[in-house]
Amino acid sequence: MNQNSSTIRVLLAGVGGQGTILAADLLAKTAIASGYQVKLSEIHGMSQRGGSVTTVVNIGREVHSMVIGEGEADYLLAFETTEALRNLPFLAPAGKLYANDVQISPLPVLTGKASMPTMPAARLAERGCHLVDAHELAVKAGSPKCANVVLLGALSTGMPFSAEVWEEQIRSKVPEKTIEANIAAFRLGRDSVEVA
């Protein structure tokens, strides 16, 4: 919890097209179903063409601001390790960090004008990061498209909502054909943190 209030601030960071907005919606619905007030803020537009994307979910008994400043995120859920590193300044000193163990090269790297960070896992580990191989676990769950729900599973271990409420929201939000895979993905993501 943030030192200045009882608001839980969650920053989701990734790359356009990774499903950060669906994950943020599921988190918001779970928090509401658990009796909290929620504000969710996302940036559309230019960011959709493969650029960096961030979504904020602020949760509490009475939530005011819908943004997160540097050093204020109680949780940072990163869908890619470079985006995890990029958003580290937003993480509160005692904040929890979960990151998808994948690197996605942006255009300046693809064209050889910039390079990817070296040893991202080691740098993230210094901040106590839970690294999750979301793709592998999603495939194991039945669909690589569920990687975002694997990551939610990992995040859920640190949050004050019961697994039942999470799973209820997943069931009601995802397409019917994908419910089983998404539930399995959520549980594998959860186990990846709890077992580790």
Next chain:
Amino acid sequence: MELLSGNEAIAQGAWEAGCSIGVGYPGTPSTETLESFAKKEGVYAEWCPNEKVALEVAVGASAAGARVIATMKHVGVNVAADPLFTAAYTGVGGGMLVLAADDPGMHSSQNEQDSRYYALAARIPIIEPSDSQEALLFAKDAFGLSEEFDIPFLMRSTVRVSHAKTPTEPSGRTEHVRKEYVKDPSKWVMMPAYAKGRRIDLDARWQRLREWAEECPYNTVEMRDTAMGVVCSGAVYQHVRDALPNASVFKLGVTWPLPEAKLKQFREDVDKLYCIDEASPFISSHVAALGIRIDEMPGSLPPYGELSPRAIRIAFDQQVPEAEQAQPNLPPRPPALCAGCPHRLVFKELVRAKCIVTGDIGCYTLGALPPLSALDSTVDMGASISMAHGFELALANEDHSPVVAVIGDSTFAHSGLTSLLNTAYNQGCGTVCILDNRTTGMTGHQGNPVNGKTLQGRVTRELDLEAVVTSLGVDDVRTVNPNDMKATREAIKEATQATDRLSVIVFRSPCVLLRDSFVVQNPYYINASCTGCGSCISLGCPAIAKDAETGSATIDTSSCVGCGQCAQYCGFHAIEQS
């Protein structure tokens, strides 16, 4: 309770108020308002070619007695400003609400202008919600208020209202009975004789609006510690509550006219008074103009960009959480043209032909970024064509690079038509490339006159671009598939060679994200012949990467859509389709 975005809440409020007609032009962060409204029961909604047209449709619908909403982004209000100013004079028949969605911080815009200055300049009241629940209530009330005061109402939102989802309580719709239309030239014919009368009447209406603002429940005073009082509005109010939880707060829900007496009373009730403004000094300058003394903050707020609780804490010398330094040497991740984007080769070839390229507003503005780096300018909707004409005029008497305007299909319909008419009419020269990708791409694939898709799915006809361009007076018109390198190169060469006449190239190929018309083909791959020359890399396709060790190219088959653009640039037959 539902978690609605501000845009969805505005649409819901309009619907609940019995608003039956919605018009607008897509633009971030306003777009979802009209899209959401269009899906509701018993309403008519349409995308218009531009915001001026939309607002005029709205004025007409209002004159005829219907409740109507017009939606646009902040820069769209510039386009709509002409009818807006005079609509203050005419007033309304049915209630009329105009949404101006501002973008402080410029997440997706070319400037961060503050739409509240339009309220001031046009003498139109403006309301400003601070979350989705207020957005719903304000929108719902606005139509009745508009009728009561015989004036359109403006609503200002920002990204953090329009695109924030907050708890909202929707309810049912109250049908509005259309006011009967009665011909009244003294109200609706704004020729000088009548306009002078309406100008006097406008002041009388404003006298009543000022009185209303004093009592309006949208302006709320929250008394806490009287040592400090803060005046603010919109999403900034939410940041203030986090940053200064003990401060007394005057939350302005009506930011023009300002509630003068109530603000003066608040000044009396607190020891120190501060105005917290985001990206423009609108509130502080107008509160000061009322003769209200404003105290200086210990620190300062950023004069541009978005505010946050942290920025406010810093301005008040409060402790903020320690943030660690940004990680060094992280690669930037700018947005990029998609793999297979039909705009890519046009930019590649324009650079190759050493053209001066005046750009426009849309996905293709991304052609300005490396490695294509193709654009010389981007200013506003339609400016590519008119600016190209200006370049040609200034460079007329000397040898110069070919001047080429690049504009998308929706932007051409929005403002390009009149610009092209000007160049043709004045016997200008140069080349205009219309990138017809069959949709309004950047804002999320809306219909437009060129693709012949309408907001509520009504059947219509597509605008015949070649025919309209010919009718405007352009003789040299050709249509080219922009995925064909040779045809694109040849067309640009031929069109730009004739330096004494105006030419238009229509590059037509669907956006790769249009799943109903773009067909994904088998992906390409790099074979052993790759020499690492970098030719394909220079296209800036996100599916092609340069191997850091070998220098040769690789193609990510999962993101390649099989357009084959890159294979045409390979001199070594190293790119093959699988």
